[in-house]
Amino acid sequence: MQIRQAKALDALAIARVHVDAWRSTYEGIIPDEYLHKLSYEGRTKLWLENLKTDIVFVALNDRHEIVGFATAGVKKTKGYDVFQGELYAIYILKEYQGMSIGKQLVHKVVEHLKTLEINSMVVLVLKENPAVQFYKLLYARKIDSLTISIAGKTLQEEVYGWEDLEPLLEGNKQ
Template sequence: MKIRKATSTDANAIAKVQVDSWKTTYRNIIPDEYLNQMTYKSREQKWANIISKQSVFLAESDEGEVVGFSNGGIERSGKYPSYKGELFAIYILAKYQRKGLGKLLLKPIIDELIKQGIFTMVVLVLEENRSRLFYESLGARVIGIEEIKIYEKRLHELVYGWDDIRAIKQ
């Protein structure tokens, strides 16, 4: 596997990973109506915009297929003043999960935050998403709960925090 920084030409591949991974990860958690309306085209436009402004990293298979991505930066909500960084997204296609890619995709986000003098980070994860165990295995702890609504369904996002992201790299 190869990890590299995304360029504008990667927006379509990132969109495919996001849509496909949402449809496997969030099936029976997020309403089907929401998942069914997600398209590669709509997400491609979103990711083209994000890539131009934020750090996005890709995981490519040996065959050059984009199989995962991560995105992070400065914490966005302001609700957790002790935490300056945020992992905005990390998604990996189902057949590539549980092979160490998550940690590989987290590393460049952490490296960029550390270069900015940021040593704390949050990530928001749906409570029903089993991937939250990944963050717990890396030392994150729940520091808050947010309620969100998707198509009239109320869901809880657990806010995980790391007090020192340098410990994750070990």
Template sequence: MKAREGSDMETIRAARQEDAWGMAHVSVDSWRTTYTGIVPADYLDQLSLSSRAQGWLAIVEARQSFTFVAENEQGKIVGLVSGGPGRGEDAYQGELYAIYLLQDYQGMGLGTRLIKILAEHLLKAGIQSMFLWALTENPACRFYEALGGQPFKTQQIEIGGADLQEVAYGWSDLSRLFVR
């Protein structure tokens, strides 16, 4: 079932410790729906909700990033975004570490809302620019480009025994996200 047009019925709020399992479900489900046919099936099959939940719990508890969840009207987590200080790209102060949406909630504006709330918090923290890494075959690359992300670098990575290529997208001025 598709989410409502515009996706304004979803609530976005700061992630809490008790969200870890919901966040794990969204991230694992997103990997499995997005990367089928790109990432080896046995790798996708072995993704663990338990280990992902532990990872998200550690991120939320550490409070070293901005992490937000999107809930539907029933209170189910349907998306998330996490970002903070950049890790390794000197030209960009901030980094979008992860963004995940359940498939039924994609293409409705919720991803844009998640990125904008992250950008708003990065700007308030004095972080003016941001980048992210995405697999080049990820359909979301078109979304990042539509939001003004500029591809600036590629690299090879290995996932589940497969050699894949990632592309980095950058926003040199996060305030421009709010004039679109």
């Protein structure tokens, strides 16, 4: 598995992972009508814009196809002032989950945050998202729970955080 920084040319492939991962991850959590309306075209436009301002890392399989991505930077979420950084998104195609790709992507994100002199990070995740376990395995601490609405459905979103990112780097040293 190769991890590298994304380029504008990757926007469509990132959009495909984004849409497909949302559909598989959030099936039965977010209303189907909303998930079916997600489009590669719409998400490609979103990622073309995001790539202008955000750092995105992509995971490529042996055929050099993008199968996952992560993006992070200075914290955008209001509150949680003890935290400086934020993992904005991390998605991996269902058939590639459980292969340590998420850990590799988080490692790249943390390396990037450290170059910005950021040593703490939050992530927001839907409570029903199985990825909650991923963050717990990485020793994230639950710091809050929020009520949000997506497509008219009320959902719980949990806020997890790392007050020190150094252990996330140490855990990936060979």
